[in-house]
Amino acid sequence: MNLLAYALIVVVGVAAVGVGGYGLLGGVAALRLDWLVPLGGLDLVLDPLGGLFLALIGFTAVPVSVYAMGYHDGSERGRLAYVVFVVSMCLVPLAANTMTFLLAWELMSLASYFLVVHDRTSRESIQAGWIYAVMTHAGLACLLGGMLLLGAETGSLRFADWQAAAPALTATTRNTAFVLLALGFAGKAGVIPLHVWLPLAHPAAPSHVSALMSGVMIKLGVYGLLRVSFDWLGAGPTWWGATLLIAGAVSSVVGVLYALVEHDLKRLLAFHSIENIGIILLGIGSAAVYHVAGHDALAVLGLIAALYHTVNHAAFKALLFLGAGAVVHATGTRNMEAMGGLIKRMPWTAACFLIGSAAIAALPPLNGFVSEWLTFLALFQNTHLAAVGQHLIFTLGIASLALTGGLAMACFVKAFGITFLALPRSDAAGHAHEASWPMRVGMLGLAATCVALGLGPTLVVPALGPVAAAVLRTTPLASGAEGLTLRVAGDFASLSTAIIAIALALAILAPLVILRIAGASRRSRAYETWGCGRIVQTARMEYTATAFANPFKRVFDFFYRPTKRLDIEFHPESRFFVERIEYENPTRSIFEDWLYRPALHALQAGARAATTLQSGSTNLYLAYILAALLLMLVLA
Amino acid sequence: MIADLAVAIVQVVIVGAGAPLLVGGLRTLRARLVGRRGPSPWQPYRDLHKLLAKEVVVSATTSWIFRVTPYILVATLLVAALIVPVVTLRPPLAFAGNIILLVYLLLLGTFFLALAGLDAGSAFGGMGSSREVAVAALAEPTVVVAVFALALRADTIDLGRIVERFGGEPRLVANPAHLLAFAALFIVMLAETGRLPVDNPATHLELTMIHEAMVLEYSGRYLALVEWASAMKLFVFMTLLANLFVPWGLSGSVGVGPILLGLLALAGKLVILALAVALLETTVAKLRLFRVPELLAGSFALALLSVMAVFLVR
Numbered sequence: 001m002n003l004l005a006y007a008l009i010v011v012v013g014v015a016a017v018g019v020g021g022y023g024l025l026g027g028v029a030a031l032r033l034d035w036l037v038p039l040g041g042l043d044l045v046l047d048p049l050g051g052l053f054l055a056l057i058g059f060t061a062v063p064v065s066v067y068a069m070g071y072h073d074g075s076e077r078g079r080l081a082y083v084v085f086v087v088s089m090c091l092v093p094l095a096a097n098t099m100t101f102l103l104a105w106e107l108m109s110l111a112s113y114f115l116v117v118h119d120r121t122s123r124e125s126i127q128a129g130w131i132y133a134v135m136t137h138a139g140l141a142c143l144l145g146g147m148l149l150l151g152a153e154t155g156s157l158r159f160a161d162w163q164a165a166a167p168a169l170t171a172t173t174r175n176t177a178f179v180l181l182a183l184g185f186a187g188k189a190g191v192i193p194l195h196v197w198l199p200l201a202h203p204a205a206p207s208h209v210s211a212l213m214s215g216v217m218i219k220l221g222v223y224g225l226l227r228v229s230f231d232w233l234g235a236g237p238t239w240w241g242a243t244l245l246i247a248g249a250v251s252s253v254v255g256v257l258y259a260l261v262e263h264d265l266k267r268l269l270a271f272h273s274i275e276n277i278g279i280i281l282l283g284i285g286s287a288a289v290y291h292v293a294g295h296d297a298l299a300v301l302g303l304i305a306a307l308y309h310t311v312n313h314a315a316f317k318a319l320l321f322l323g324a325g326a327v328v329h330a331t332g333t334r335n336m337e338a339m340g341g342l343i344k345r346m347p348w349t350a351a352c353f354l355i356g357s358a359a360i361a362a363l364p365p366l367n368g369f370v371s372e373w374l375t376f377l378a379l380f381q382n383t384h385l386a387a388v389g390q391h392l393i394f395t396l397g398i399a400s401l402a403l404t405g406g407l408a409m410a411c412f413v414k415a416f417g418i419t420f421l422a423l424p425r426s427d428a429a430g431h432a433h434e435a436s437w438p439m440r441v442g443m444l445g446l447a448a449t450c451v452a453l454g455l456g457p458t459l460v461v462p463a464l465g466p467v468a469a470a471v472l473r474t475t476p477l478a479s480g481a482e483g484l485t486l487r488v489a490g491d492f493a494s495l496s497t498a499i500i501a502i503a504l505a506l507a508i509l510a511p512l513v514i515l516r517i518a519g520a521s522r523r524s525r526a527y528e529t530w531g532c533g534r535i536v537q538t539a540r541m542e543y544t545a546t547a548f549a550n551p552f553k554r555v556f557d558f559f560y561r562p563t564k565r566l567d568i569e570f571h572p573e574s575r576f577f578v579e580r581i582e583y584e585n586p587t588r589s590i591f592e593d594w595l596y597r598p599a600l601h602a603l604q605a606g607a608r609a610a611t612t613l614q615s616g617s618t619n620l621y622l623a624y625i626l627a628a629l630l631l632m633l634v635l636a
Numbered sequence: 637m638i639a640d641l642a643v644a645i646v647q648v649v650i651v652g653a654g655a656p657l658l659v660g661g662l663r664t665l666r667a668r669l670v671g672r673r674g675p676s677p678w679q680p681y682r683d684l685h686k687l688l689a690k691e692v693v694v695s696a697t698t699s700w701i702f703r704v705t706p707y708i709l710v711a712t713l714l715v716a717a718l719i720v721p722v723v724t725l726r727p728p729l730a731f732a733g734n735i736i737l738l739v740y741l742l743l744l745g746t747f748f749l750a751l752a753g754l755d756a757g758s759a760f761g762g763m764g765s766s767r768e769v770a771v772a773a774l775a776e777p778t779v780v781v782a783v784f785a786l787a788l789r790a791d792t793i794d795l796g797r798i799v800e801r802f803g804g805e806p807r808l809v810a811n812p813a814h815l816l817a818f819a820a821l822f823i824v825m826l827a828e829t830g831r832l833p834v835d836n837p838a839t840h841l842e843l844t845m846i847h848e849a850m851v852l853e854y855s856g857r858y859l860a861l862v863e864w865a866s867a868m869k870l871f872v873f874m875t876l877l878a879n880l881f882v883p884w885g886l887s888g889s890v891g892v893g894p895i896l897l898g899l900l901a902l903a904g905k906l907v908i909l910a911l912a913v914a915l916l917e918t919t920v921a922k923l924r925l926f927r928v929p930e931l932l933a934g935s936f937a938l939a940l941l942s943v944m945a946v947f948l949v950r
């Protein structure tokens with residue numbers, strides 16, 4: 001039974017890749033069943049953009065489900081929710097009318113809610129599920145509002161009709177619909193400041209589900225943002241794109257800053273999802289601005305960068321979550337301070353996690369580097385724009401992407417170094433076991449994908465070009481691929497990761513040869529780590545994750561606003577002997593303190609004020625009804 | 637193809653063989669400036685030779701990461717030597733990712749070296765790693781924005797063609813935007829290569845050091861490779877600064893004559909730049925670690941001003 005559910009999803013995934021690939025290559029298909037769903041019927045249409053996301057879901061679901069076969073976690077209910085979750089995700093990019101879309105969207109949210117609260121005994125899970133449910137339904141309310149507004153103004157609930165009617169709508173309608181829909185989709189994508197649910201919900205779910213939530217589900221928010229910004233409403237004013245760009249810059253930096261001081265391995269990865277959504281938004285925002293300014297070739301470049309990063313993030317984030325799942329499974333904790341030395345006990349998991357870390361830190365020649373390179377290039381093209389204000393926004397986008405790259409590298413030195421290197425920091429870590437074979441196969445598959453996506457931009461970019469062109473409704477450009485080299489924006493830049501990989505491989509051999517020629521000593525001796533004359537090395541002498549992140553905490557203290565609490569218990573006989581020291585240095589969330597808590601207080605105050613209306617007397621309530629009725633009649 | 641290969645070999649040999657001399661020369665210059673005789677500029681070669689003859693002591697706590705890191709580090713810098721225009725305007729691998737590749741290639745080396753610092757489980761290594769990645773991460777925005785300022789005016793991010801463009805149009809060089817970008821990159825160069833006032837390459841006082849703490853566990857041939865790589869990093873950075881901001885003396889054609897001329901020009905530029913670094917290092921004190929971000933923020937402001945200068949003057 002356990003295997004059956006996951007095997008079913010493997011089949012669904014392969015089918016999704018097939019159908020999605022067909023759509024990606026330009027195939028068109030439609031399915032309409034009027035009787036199945038009220039208000040418009042089930043309406044599915046396959047187009048290039050939907051095909052890309054469908055293929056992405058399938059492509060990620062296959063290795064994740066293979067991994068899940070060896071994970072032995074979760075109940076009957078959890079497996080059912082998993083199946084519903086994947087299938088409903090597959091329906092979202094195909095949905096062609098409001099009813100189908102919202103049904104699939106809500107089914108996806110509910111199934112993932114049940115997966116988040118799978119551990120019904122943990123207060124933390126329940127709390128995470130509660131916040132997730134509230135945030136996702138606030139998002140749904142925004143989506144519903146935006147879609148009903150468009151439906152009322154255009155007289156149709158089909159997306160294709162919106163495209164046709166959009167140019168005739170008033171600016172106010174278009175702007176209102178954009179804000180509502182963008183808020184709903186940005187909430188699902190985890191864009192700052194709508195991100196609060198993400199670092200709670202993703203780690204609470206079982207790891208293979210976290211992999212799909214972070215790798216794929218939040219990408220459907222990106223899918224929605226693409227539809228809103230380019231498709232349903234046509235090209236909008238410049239501020240749409242500029243807003244997305246700024247949101248991307250803020251999300252990328254804030255996401256990685258939170259990840260740096262997070263020592264729960266899965267929450268750290270969840271914060272990195274916020275960062276990567278930010279990077280994707282940098283590409284989308286630049287594409288929107290270029291599109292409005294009439295630079296379609298540049299818009300295609302920005303969109304290719306965003307789509308490439310979407311695909312890449314699905315690959316390396318799923319890989320990292322699966323790796324984290326194997327570690328959590330083996331050590332029984334998510335706290336990095338209790339890990340260490342796992343590279344010796346879990347060599348396969350460590351190697352896969354290292355590849356994922358290097359990929360997400362955008363190190364060449366892996367896939368994260370390629371898409372960040374393309375994003376840099378898209379942002380560099382702002383010289384073609386006219387306004388100085390836009391130059392400034394784009395330049396700050398460039399700076400934030402660079403800072404994000406550097407900080408992500410630092411964060412994954414911490415994540416990999418503290419988790420896998422040096423001595424085990426707890427008994428559980430010292431007795432950890434390697435992941436089972438299906439889990440290893442799932443991780444190896446994703447690691448190979450990261451390498452392939454990194455080495456093959458000359459194949460991937462020509463495949464994404466037509467999708468981007470279809471979204472923008474322009475003619476596809478020349479792909480820019482020449483042999484192993486990718487040319488971007490004419491002579492402006494070129495990239496060849498395959499050549500870099502070959503050069504690096506040859507260059508690693510060079511020092512070996514040089515050492516041999518120079519007649520270097522080949523003797524080697526194993527000894528203990530140097531320690532200023534201490535007698536024995538223990539894990540307590542190691543650098544901790546907290547210590548590692550401390551320079552960043554001090555540099556960015558205006559953002560973290562850390563508080564310090566030191567509690568020392570002395571020996572009753574003498575103050576020269578310390579019995580116990582407790583030290584706490586937590587950071588505070590700006591968004592919780594300055595946005596959510598005031599909003600919550602305002603909501604509660606409003607509710608309290610409304611209680612004066614409720615006396616409990618039936619007569620009074622009847623009077624309310626009468627008054628409301630009269631008011632409606634007067635207004636009508 | 638043959639010409640590219642020849643240039644590749646020449647560049648790797650110049651960077652690889654010249655790097656220890658640059659480090660030694662800097663030390664001699666610093667010693668002379670404070671009135672000491674100082675060691676010979678050739679001393680780093682003797683040090684490397686001595687290290688190669690010694691046995692390697694590896695901590696039993698470490699994993700394979702510790703042992704492969706010196707090789708990866710050297711490899712990233714050898715590839716970097718093929719991206720930067722050293723003696724010709726056509727560096728063989730400039731096309732493979734341009735200047736952004738150079739920046740991220742150096743980060744790849746830092747990534748592995750920082751992991752190796754954590755691998756032995758000593759507090760020194762972890763401290764060095766943590767500080768090194770902090771400095772590298774905070775320097776990143778400056779580098780990329782300064783590069784953007786250059787790309788903006790050269791209309792390409794291919795390093796060889798940037799140098800060619802600036803060399804052909806001297807008025808692009810004598811320009812406030814260019815000088816601001818130079819100042820920004822100069823500060824980053826000091827930070828990234830561990831020079832004063834960010835890090836002191838001569839100190840072995842554990843609590844103040846960054847780079848040296850991180851590589852404390854290395855010995856023998858591994859230490860030789862790490863030191864060689866650090867020297868190459870300094871060489872690559874200084875060559876980049878020299879050729880970007882004094883873009884003359886390099887030739888587009890490949891031949892013995894032009895390459896020798898390019899080498900001579902490079903040597904001249906590096907001597908002047910090394911004199912500037914040595915003068916600076918003898919006059920400033922090391923900054924407190926938590927003042928370094930302010931310095932880097934200042935360099936970022938310079939880079940941003942450089943970009944804005946280009947847009948506003950246009």
